[in-house]
Amino acid sequence: MPAPGSFALPLCALILAPLLLGIVNRTKAVIAGRRGPPLLQPYWDIAKSLRRGAVYGEATTWLFRLGPVVGLAALVAALLVMPFGGLGAPVSFSGDMIVLVGLLALGRFATVLAALDTGSSFEGMGAAREMHFSALAEPALLLALATLARVTGSFALTPVYQSITIGAWADALPTFALVAVTLLIIALVENTRIPVDDPTTHLELTMIHEVMVLDHSGPDFGLIQYATALKLWIFGALLVGLMVPVRSGSAWFDGTAMLVGMVLLAGVIGMIESAMARYRLVYVPQFIVAAATLSAVAFIIRLV
Amino acid sequence: MFEFIVSISLLALGGMLAIVLFPRAGMCQLAGQICAVSGSAFGLVGALHVLVTGDAVSLSGVWQMPGGSFHLEIDVLSAFFLLPIFGLSIVTGLYGRSYFAGHGGVASAASWFHLNMLTASMALVIAAHDGLLFLLASMALVIAAHDGLLFLLAWETMALSSFFLVIFDDRKAAVRHAAWTYLVAAHLGTAFLLVLFVLLGSIAASSDFAAYGAALKDHQALRSSVFLLALMGFGVKAGIVPAHVWLPEAHPVAPSHASALMSGAMIKVGIYGLVRILTLLGTPETWWGWLLIGVGALSGVLGVLFALAQHDLKRLLAYHSVENIGIILLGIGIGVLGLARGMPLLAVIGFASGFLHVLNHSIFKGLLFLGAGAVQRAVHSLELEELGGLLKRMPWTGTFFLIGAAAIVGLPPLNGFVSEFLLLYAGFLAVLQPAAAVAVAGLIVLVILGLIGGLAAACFAKAFGIVFLGSPRSAEASEAREVARPMRASMAVLALLCIAIGLGAPLAVASLAGVVAQMTGATVGTTSAELAIVARPLALAVSVFAVLIAVAALAWALRARRLAVASARRGPVWGCGYLFPSPKMQYTASSFAQPLTTQFHLLIRNRETFVPPQGYFPTASSYASDSGDPALHLLFVPTFRWFDRVVTRLNVIQHGHIHVYILYVAATLIALLIWESF
Numbered sequence: 001m002p003a004p005g006s007f008a009l010p011l012c013a014l015i016l017a018p019l020l021l022g023i024v025n026r027t028k029a030v031i032a033g034r035r036g037p038p039l040l041q042p043y044w045d046i047a048k049s050l051r052r053g054a055v056y057g058e059a060t061t062w063l064f065r066l067g068p069v070v071g072l073a074a075l076v077a078a079l080l081v082m083p084f085g086g087l088g089a090p091v092s093f094s095g096d097m098i099v100l101v102g103l104l105a106l107g108r109f110a111t112v113l114a115a116l117d118t119g120s121s122f123e124g125m126g127a128a129r130e131m132h133f134s135a136l137a138e139p140a141l142l143l144a145l146a147t148l149a150r151v152t153g154s155f156a157l158t159p160v161y162q163s164i165t166i167g168a169w170a171d172a173l174p175t176f177a178l179v180a181v182t183l184l185i186i187a188l189v190e191n192t193r194i195p196v197d198d199p200t201t202h203l204e205l206t207m208i209h210e211v212m213v214l215d216h217s218g219p220d221f222g223l224i225q226y227a228t229a230l231k232l233w234i235f236g237a238l239l240v241g242l243m244v245p246v247r248s249g250s251a252w253f254d255g256t257a258m259l260v261g262m263v264l265l266a267g268v269i270g271m272i273e274s275a276m277a278r279y280r281l282v283y284v285p286q287f288i289v290a291a292a293t294l295s296a297v298a299f300i301i302r303l304v
Numbered sequence: 305m306f307e308f309i310v311s312i313s314l315l316a317l318g319g320m321l322a323i324v325l326f327p328r329a330g331m332c333q334l335a336g337q338i339c340a341v342s343g344s345a346f347g348l349v350g351a352l353h354v355l356v357t358g359d360a361v362s363l364s365g366v367w368q369m370p371g372g373s374f375h376l377e378i379d380v381l382s383a384f385f386l387l388p389i390f391g392l393s394i395v396t397g398l399y400g401r402s403y404f405a406g407h408g409g410v411a412s413a414a415s416w417f418h419l420n421m422l423t424a425s426m427a428l429v430i431a432a433h434d435g436l437l438f439l440l441a442s443m444a445l446v447i448a449a450h451d452g453l454l455f456l457l458a459w460e461t462m463a464l465s466s467f468f469l470v471i472f473d474d475r476k477a478a479v480r481h482a483a484w485t486y487l488v489a490a491h492l493g494t495a496f497l498l499v500l501f502v503l504l505g506s507i508a509a510s511s512d513f514a515a516y517g518a519a520l521k522d523h524q525a526l527r528s529s530v531f532l533l534a535l536m537g538f539g540v541k542a543g544i545v546p547a548h549v550w551l552p553e554a555h556p557v558a559p560s561h562a563s564a565l566m567s568g569a570m571i572k573v574g575i576y577g578l579v580r581i582l583t584l585l586g587t588p589e590t591w592w593g594w595l596l597i598g599v600g601a602l603s604g605v606l607g608v609l610f611a612l613a614q615h616d617l618k619r620l621l622a623y624h625s626v627e628n629i630g631i632i633l634l635g636i637g638i639g640v641l642g643l644a645r646g647m648p649l650l651a652v653i654g655f656a657s658g659f660l661h662v663l664n665h666s667i668f669k670g671l672l673f674l675g676a677g678a679v680q681r682a683v684h685s686l687e688l689e690e691l692g693g694l695l696k697r698m699p700w701t702g703t704f705f706l707i708g709a710a711a712i713v714g715l716p717p718l719n720g721f722v723s724e725f726l727l728l729y730a731g732f733l734a735v736l737q738p739a740a741a742v743a744v745a746g747l748i749v750l751v752i753l754g755l756i757g758g759l760a761a762a763c764f765a766k767a768f769g770i771v772f773l774g775s776p777r778s779a780e781a782s783e784a785r786e787v788a789r790p791m792r793a794s795m796a797v798l799a800l801l802c803i804a805i806g807l808g809a810p811l812a813v814a815s816l817a818g819v820v821a822q823m824t825g826a827t828v829g830t831t832s833a834e835l836a837i838v839a840r841p842l843a844l845a846v847s848v849f850a851v852l853i854a855v856a857a858l859a860w861a862l863r864a865r866r867l868a869v870a871s872a873r874r875g876p877v878w879g880c881g882y883l884f885p886s887p888k889m890q891y892t893a894s895s896f897a898q899p900l901t902t903q904f905h906l907l908i909r910n911r912e913t914f915v916p917p918q919g920y921f922p923t924a925s926s927y928a929s930d931s932g933d934p935a936l937h938l939l940f941v942p943t944f945r946w947f948d949r950v951v952t953r954l955n956v957i958q959h960g961h962i963h964v965y966i967l968y969v970a971a972t973l974i975a976l977l978i979w980e981s982f
Contacts (some may be wrong), residue, residue, distance in 0.1 A: 053871035059775045061695045063706075069863065073856035081849050091848060093841035098728045101754070102716040105761060106852075109715055112765045113706075116891070119692070119774030120877040124891020131765050132899040133757030142728075142754040142968045146735045146747055155732040204880060218870060219863035275926055286901055292751075299747060303740045 006090040010079040016259075017233040018042035018226065020266045024193075027270025046225045051302070054218030059119040067114020068216060068223040074107035075230040082237055083158040086247040087257040093157035097145045100157065104190070104234075107227065108134055115212035117136065122204045126211035129281065133196070133208070136285055137189050140292035144182045147299045148242070151175055161241045169245050179299035180242050185291035187235035189284070194273040196284050206278070236265050305361040307350030308378060311390070314343030314462040333401050340397035348390040354383035358828065360819050375451040375512055381583065384819040385576040386660065388666030389569040396561035399674055399794040402787070403561055403681060429627055447756055452501040452511035459497065463490035469562040470554045482553035489550035494541030500533040500581075517584040527585050531592055534581040535599070542574030544633065545603040546935035548626045554608070555625065556618035556686075563618060567625045568670035572662050575632055582640070583822060590741075593641030596633050597745055601752045604630025606935075608759040609908045612766070612897045613931035617676045617686040620767055621669065624712060627756060628665045630660045631727065634749055638730045641745055645822060650733050650742075655823045656816045657726035658969020664719045664805065667712040671798035675705035678791055680782040681770060688770045688893035690781060695772040697784040700964060703770045704795040709764040711802040714757050717849035721801035722812060722842065729838055759900065766896045775887040809846055810839040901929075909934045 022039040037123020042160055044210045058063065081096040089096070117121040123179075149155040152163040169176055189196050192209035193228050204211050213224050240261035246254055279287060318339020354361060360379035378386070407457030458884030471483035507509050507521035507526065520527060536547070543551040551571070555563045564737075582588065588657070614620040642651030678701040679694065680686055695702035711718035727749065734746025776782035786792070805812045813835055820832040879885045901910045909932045917925035 005647065043329065050866060051870070054867060055873055055874070055875045057877035057879070059693060059696075059773075061773070062449050063695060063773065065863070066860070069856050069859045072859055076855045077848050077852035091844055092943045093844040095725060095729045095838075095845070096843045097732070099716065099845045102714070102721055102725070103848075103852070105713070106710075106715045106759065109710065109713065109761055109765060113769060113773065115465060116765065116769030117695075117773040119887065119890045120879065120885075121889055121891045122880070124774075124896060126768075127765060127769065128762075128891065128896045128899060131758075131762035131896075132903075135755065135762050135900065138758040139751045139754035142750045143586055143747070145733065146750050147731055150735050150743065153736060155736065204878075218872070219866040223859060223863065278788050281899075296747075303743060 006088065009084050010082070010090060012078075012084075012238075013079050013082070013230065013233050014076070014135040015184075017229040018046060019242075020232050020236060020262060021229050023263055023266035024273070025271045027267050028245045028274050030272065035107075042225070042229060046222050046229075049222030049225060050219050052218045054213075054220055057118040057120065057215050060117050060215075064114045064117040064216075065220060067110045067117070068220045068227065070110035071114075072223045072227040072230070074103045074110070075227050075234065078103040078107075078234055079230070081157055082234055083161045083241060084237055084255065085244055085261075086162050086249075086254040087251055087258070088158040092156050094154070094156045096157050097155055100234075101141060101145075104231075105134075105138065111212060111224075114170065114216070118215045120215060122211050122214055126208055127258070130192075130210045130212060133189055133284055133288060136292070137186055140182060140288055140295065141186050143292050143295040143299065144179050144186065147175060147179050147295050147302065150299060150302050162243055162247065164245050165247045166245045172302065175298040175301050176242060178294045178301075182291045182295040182298075183235070183239040183242065184196075184297055185287065187232075187234055187239055188269070188272070189288055189291075190235055191232045194251040195276045195279045196287065198267075198273075198278045201278075206281075233262075236262050240265050255285060266273040305350070305363045305376070305378070307346045307353070308361075308376070309363070311343045311345075311347030311350065313669075314339050314346060318343060333404065337397050337401045340400070341394050344390040344393040344397060347386060348394065351378070351383040351386035351390060351494070353381060354378050355387075355815075362903045368556070372641065376453065377513075380818040381576075381580065381822045381824065385572060385662070388572055388584075388663060392565055392568045392666055392670045393657060395670060395794040395797055396565050396674070399564075399677070400559075400561045400789050402790045403559065403677055429861075451513065452505055454511075454518070456494070456497065456501055458826060459494065462570070462573065463487070463494065466554075466558075466562075466566055468567070469558045472559055473557060476557075479557045482557045486550045486554035487536060489540055489547070493537050493547070496533050496537030496540070497577075500530060500537055503530065503533070513580075513584065517586075520584055521586065528589065528592075530581065531585060531588075532572060534578055535595070538574040538577035538581075539599070540573050540574070541577070542629045543603075543626050544599050544624060544629060546939055547607045548603065549609070549933060549936045549940055551626060552614075552619050552622040552933070555622040556616060560618070560673055560680060563622075563819075564670040564673035564677070564794060567622060567673055568666040570626055571629060572666060572807055575629070575636075575658075575662060579688070579823065580637065582636075588640045588644045590641065590644040593637050593639075593644055594745070596637030596640055597748060598637075600630045600633030600635075600637050601748060602630070603627065603633065604756045606907060607760075608756055608763060609900075609904050610931060610933060612759065612763045612899050613908055613910045613929070615688050615931075617679065617688060617691075617767065617771060618673070620688075620763065621676060624672075624760070625665075627760065628661065628669065628712070631663070631724070631753065631756065632661045632755065635659075635661060635727050635730070637724075638727070638745070638749060639823065641734075641742065642730075645739070645742060647737070647742070648826060648830075649834050649837065650737075651824050652820055652826075652831055653726055653730040653733065653838055655701050655820045656721055656813060656835060656838070657723050657730060659816055660726060660812065661723035664711070664723050664802075667798050667801045667805070668708045668718075669709035671704060671795055671802065672712065674791070674795050675708060676797070678787040678795070679784075681787050681791075683778075683780050685780060687779070690778040691771040691776070692774045692778075692781055692887065692890065693772070693776040694781065694784055697776075697782075698772075698786045700786055700792045701795065702800045704770065705794075706768055707799040707802055709768045710938075711806070713764050715761075717803075717806045717846070717852065719802045719812075722806060722809040724753060724757065725845065726813065726838060727841065729841070741794055762897070762900060766893055769893075770893045770896065774890050777887050777890065793971050806847055807849065809842040813842060819853065894927075907934070909937070 019039065021042040026036045026039055078100050079089045081089050081100055108130065112127040115127040148160050152160045154160050192199060197208040199210060201207055213221065216224055240258060244257050244261040246257035248254055312587065318336050321335035321339065358380055360377055364375045375645040466488050467483055470486050471479060499870050500673035504516045507523050508515040540547040555567050558566060580729045604627050607623050607630055611620050611623035611627065614623060633652050638654030639651045639658060642654055676686060678698065679691065682698055683691060685691065707718065714720040714724040731749035734742050737743050781827045814832065817832040817835055821828045901908060910929055911932045912929045915926045
């Protein structure tokens with residue numbers, strides 16, 4: 001049984017996740033020369049959605065209502081196996097990586113089916129794109145995780161991330177660097193950020209994730225907004241855990257270093273969004289395959 | 305053994321009774337159903353008994369067949385493969401009667417000759433039921449047979465009885481074509497098996513399986529040929545790429561519960577044959593493992609890609625059988641690799657994943673085919689572009705189909721996830737091995753399974769989304785009604801099994817010890833200990849799923865409470881300001897799959913014809929896509945054309961006069977006698 005204290009980690013994630021979105025938006029605003037919304041705006045947005053009533057499309061069924069619920073629950077459950085840098089997850093076992101990938105797939109499948117339930121062609125379009133890109137991103141993520149597993153000699157997330165120290169970086173610099181790029185690209189793809197998707201665009205035809213949730217409203221939409229924040233947190237933790245190899249043994253010190261890392265990551269995503277334009281949709285698969293290739297190269301380096 | 309004999313006798317009796325009672329449709333169906341269900345139940349009890357005790361039971365008898373002996377034996381391996389056959393046949397037996405119930409009515413509505421057609425369709429129903437029972441009986445015999453000749457005889461019965469099920473709807477040219485494709489493919493496979501068993505028989509001087517194993521120990525050089533012959537012969541029946549072309553033709557045209565049985569159980573008989581031969585071969589070679597992994601990867605990826613391009617629900621499901629056979633072979637390949645390289649843990653988990661997937665696939669594929677049958681009953685069409693909105697009209701069928709879809713995609717917390725977890729676990733174990741070759745094999749398994757999982761999710765999002773969600777795309781779909789209770793009940797049983805194996809994952813994995821031990825040659829005790837290594841992570845994974853379900857329930861309650869206070873109303877969906885949307889404007893199956901079919905065009909060769917709208921006031925424009933299976937169009941069609949040309953030349957010696965043929969026979973005999981005397 002996990003120690004009661006270890007549940008502090010998922011709890012922190014649940015509390016802090018929307019803040020990341022606030023930092024991304026603030027960074028973009030500052031770079032664009034605006035003051036931007038307050039850092040806590042995502043919290044107010046979620047709270048506001050949760051308070052409101054809902055409108056349901058005429059064709060929708062219970063599945064439309066279940067989609068956001070399962071989407072959120074899958075991510076909350078995934079937090080149980082997510083370490084935060086050197087801080088161990090409440091539940092850790094060999095193969096928890098597989099459970100993480102499975103839960104992400106479950107959440108995605110539920111969201112996609114809820115989108116198709118509306119019968120709207122916009123949402124069908126978003127669903128098709130989401131499934132297309134994730135079908136390519138899933139093997140890329142597994143490749144990255146397999147490479148980390150080979151380097152660290154374990155395939156449970158907590159021991160893997162605990163053995164990513166400065167020494168380990170010095171030992172496996174090219175491999176870790178390549179995997180980090182892969183994880184960054186996957187994070188951008190899975191969280192549908194620029195250059196894959198523009199979460200702030202107002203043209204439905206170019207959207208991926210946002211167009212899938214066009215017809216969700218009220219509490220359902222609140223759950224989706226919260227799930228979006230959690231997803232960014234999970235992929236952020238996967239990347240930052242690798243990039244910030246601070247493993248002093250003191251939970252407070254390591255945790256603070258990781259938090260600083262997460263804030264920096266949010267800033268970097270904000271800068272990428274300010275500096276780049278969205279790719280044409282046909283180029284996105286190439287972007288993902290490039291990420292997978294980088295990890296494959298990283299794996300081959302560690303083969304002998 | 306007693307249960308097994310009773311079971312086979314009951315199944316045969318049911319077939320006979322159905323023929324005898326054919327003038328009375330109700331009686332005939334009832335007799336067929338009772339015998340199918342009770343016979344299978346007996347068989348299931350017998351198989352479970354062997355699995356629990358671990359003791360093989362056998363029956364030997366004298367047989368008139370020269371060179372053959374009537375030897376039946378059910379060991380743990382046989383008993384395991386009997387589970388999907390008898391289990392699924394109980395469910396399909398329950399389902400079949402309701403599925404056929406109104407069939408006469410449908411045929412009559414379609415035909416002017418009201419009465420004639422009613423009689424004809426009922427006669428067909430009887431033929432099918434009869435064929436179905438023989439199929440069951442023969443499938444069970446194949447697995448129990450411990451004698452080469454008996455095996456081949458039962459194998460042939462299986463091929464023929466399923467041929468008659470495929471040709472059930474023989475008024476359609478497409479169905480006849482499918483049935484012939486199937487018959488040719490089945491016999492091509494049997495040809496390899498014939499060579500295999502003749503080869504084994506010649507070295508063993510007996511047709512008994514035990515003698516084969518002993519003889520192979522003395523003939524090490526032959527082992528690889530035996531393996532290759534088995535892979536080709538049994539691979540055709542299992543539907544590996546590129547020998548899969550018959551499968552998507554044949555399975556969809558049979559009655560749905562027969563499709564369920566064929567896809568869920570019959571192709572597993574091919575896997576059984578391969579695995580049985582592997583147990584006779586002793587320690588395998590490394591390259592066998594690589595070959596199995598390669599064939600599995602090819603079948604898995606191509607199977608799901610072809611499935612994506614399909615417009616017919618049952619064809620789509622049939623292609624997914626090819627994909628799942630690929631996943632099973634990946635597991636067995638890892639197992640063989642582990643055995644060859646002396647890594648017992650890897651071998652155990654690889655085989656365990658393969659075997660568990662055999663069982664799981666029979667459950668969810670059976671469920672999905674029964675669901676497709678329910679859709680066909682309700683809408684009279686399986687064309688995806690004519691369906692839609694069925695979840696509202698058929699809530700039970702829709703929910704069960706959703707469970708089956710989530711299971712086949714490998715989503716937690718259902719059974720498909722458990723076997724894919726085992727396979728990925730084996731992949732990660734291999735990745736950690738110092739030997740580069742094993743690590744690369746592990747990486748290939750991880751990447752391929754990740755890709756298959758993602759593509760399968762896309763495919764079933766399409767299949768379920770287009771069929772059950774949105775608005776109906778045709779008048780018939782909008783008038784669909786939920787199917788009869790027995791059909792729902794049989795789907796419910798399978799759906800519950802999906803959930804039970806998912807949440808009882810550690811127990812399910814632990815129960816595989818006996819059958820896996822037979823593959824690795826280790827004792828059951830060691831195998832249990834090795835499986836316990838993976839059962840613990842699975843137990844923790846299940847606890848994570850418990851949290852998942854709890855959080856989902858909590859979030860559901862939360863939003864329900866909010867909406868009880870706030871307003872919840874219905875309205876039109878966002879149409880970008882357009883006020884008159886119609887169901888025709890929904891996303892279609894083709895448009896959903898288009899990005900992926902375009903991206904993988906090199907592999908699947910989807911053929912598209914597009915007439916774009918032209919001019920300032922465009923009028924007619926059209927788009928059509930056809931999934932061309934390159935294995936068929938680039939490999940088999942040219943080969944058979946060439947073969948046809950060559951064989952036509954032999955027409956010279958064909959006169960149709962029987963005395964000439966007798967002359968041929970006599971001449972051959974004399975030639976053989978002369979050859980023998982030298």
